[in-house]
Amino acid sequence: MQQQPTNWLPGIIVLAVAFIAAAAWLLFMRRKGALTTPEPKDGVLDDLGQRAQSLIDQLRTLEADKHNLAAEQYAAEKSRLEHEAAAAFRAKDEHLKRKASSGEPRARTQQAPAPTGWSARNPQLSGALWGAGIVLFFGGLGYLLVSEQQARTDGQEATGRMPPGAPGQGQAPQQGGMGAQQPEGAEMEEARARLEANPFDLDSASMLSHELIRRQQFDEAATVTAKGLAVDPFHVELRVHRGVLRATRGDMEGAEAELTELVNTWPDAQEALIFLGSLALRRDDKLKALEHFERFSVEVPRNMQPPQLLPAIAQLRSEVAAVP
Numbered sequence: 001m002q003q004q005p006t007n008w009l010p011g012i013i014v015l016a017v018a019f020i021a022a023a024a025w026l027l028f029m030r031r032k033g034a035l036t037t038p039e040p041k042d043g044v045l046d047d048l049g050q051r052a053q054s055l056i057d058q059l060r061t062l063e064a065d066k067h068n069l070a071a072e073q074y075a076a077e078k079s080r081l082e083h084e085a086a087a088a089f090r091a092k093d094e095h096l097k098r099k100a101s102s103g104e105p106r107a108r109t110q111q112a113p114a115p116t117g118w119s120a121r122n123p124q125l126s127g128a129l130w131g132a133g134i135v136l137f138f139g140g141l142g143y144l145l146v147s148e149q150q151a152r153t154d155g156q157e158a159t160g161r162m163p164p165g166a167p168g169q170g171q172a173p174q175q176g177g178m179g180a181q182q183p184e185g186a187e188m189e190e191a192r193a194r195l196e197a198n199p200f201d202l203d204s205a206s207m208l209s210h211e212l213i214r215r216q217q218f219d220e221a222a223t224v225t226a227k228g229l230a231v232d233p234f235h236v237e238l239r240v241h242r243g244v245l246r247a248t249r250g251d252m253e254g255a256e257a258e259l260t261e262l263v264n265t266w267p268d269a270q271e272a273l274i275f276l277g278s279l280a281l282r283r284d285d286k287l288k289a290l291e292h293f294e295r296f297s298v299e300v301p302r303n304m305q306p307p308q309l310l311p312a313i314a315q316l317r318s319e320v321a322a323v324p
Helices: 009-032 043-064 071-109 123-148 167-181 183-197 202-214 218-231 236-248 252-265 271-282 286-299 309-322
Strands: none
Touching: 043 071, 071 252, 183 202, 202 218, 202 236, 218 236, 236 252, 236 271, 252 271, 271 286, 286 309
16 A cells, blocks of 8 residues: 655644734733733731631541530531531622722723724734734644545444435434433433442532432431531531431431521532422421521522422412402
């Protein structure tokens, strides 16, 4: 078989255009003042973050020394540290919100510096050079693609898609249909695989636990939740799932007490409101369920709310209003 000579010209063209574009962009950014010193660190935010992390570490140490303390002393110290940690997280969030709201007007009122340099003095020529660079870049890529195309000879394998009407084409939609019918099952399998590969992946553990509870697979959900809490006993979402699983074992009062404490203490425990509303509906307390659902709709952004929440709230309002 005759060996074909290698054509280096397209690669050289693309490489040269890339270097020229990179140099032009670097020069442009330097003249705009983009490569300036970074903003000074926010000392208050760092202090709040360090305090919250310190309290979390103290909670973990307390959990490890649980067997050395009396039950009353352990409960009191745990409650104190949890409330202080939650307050630190709330203070951190409020500081970030104040910083964002106060920083936006300053950014608007700050006057942009007048453009200087060769590109500002010759805007038309600068635009022409940018256009020429773009044309050269895509022209070089096109030349590269065209020069690399070769006719397929006998004995070479086909590449790319099969042509329409090919015999094996009818099987692809069937496979795609099977995958589309069970998207949640595939997500659960992926989460389970990630968790088996990395037992410290608490995001996968909480996602898998949530889906198992939704599918009423409580035994496996309890196992996943317990393993996740063994890694981090203070993971908020997994603690919410543990409270829900208490209700599935018949401890309704204990479940509601734990979920209520979580949602009133930790800023990221709003998921517990949905479960509290469901437990209230189970005991036919529609007024309490409406209270939990309405609080969830206020505290959680609209794009993170389940689509059936607002219709359920409207129905509960009408049923509660109809009660004499």
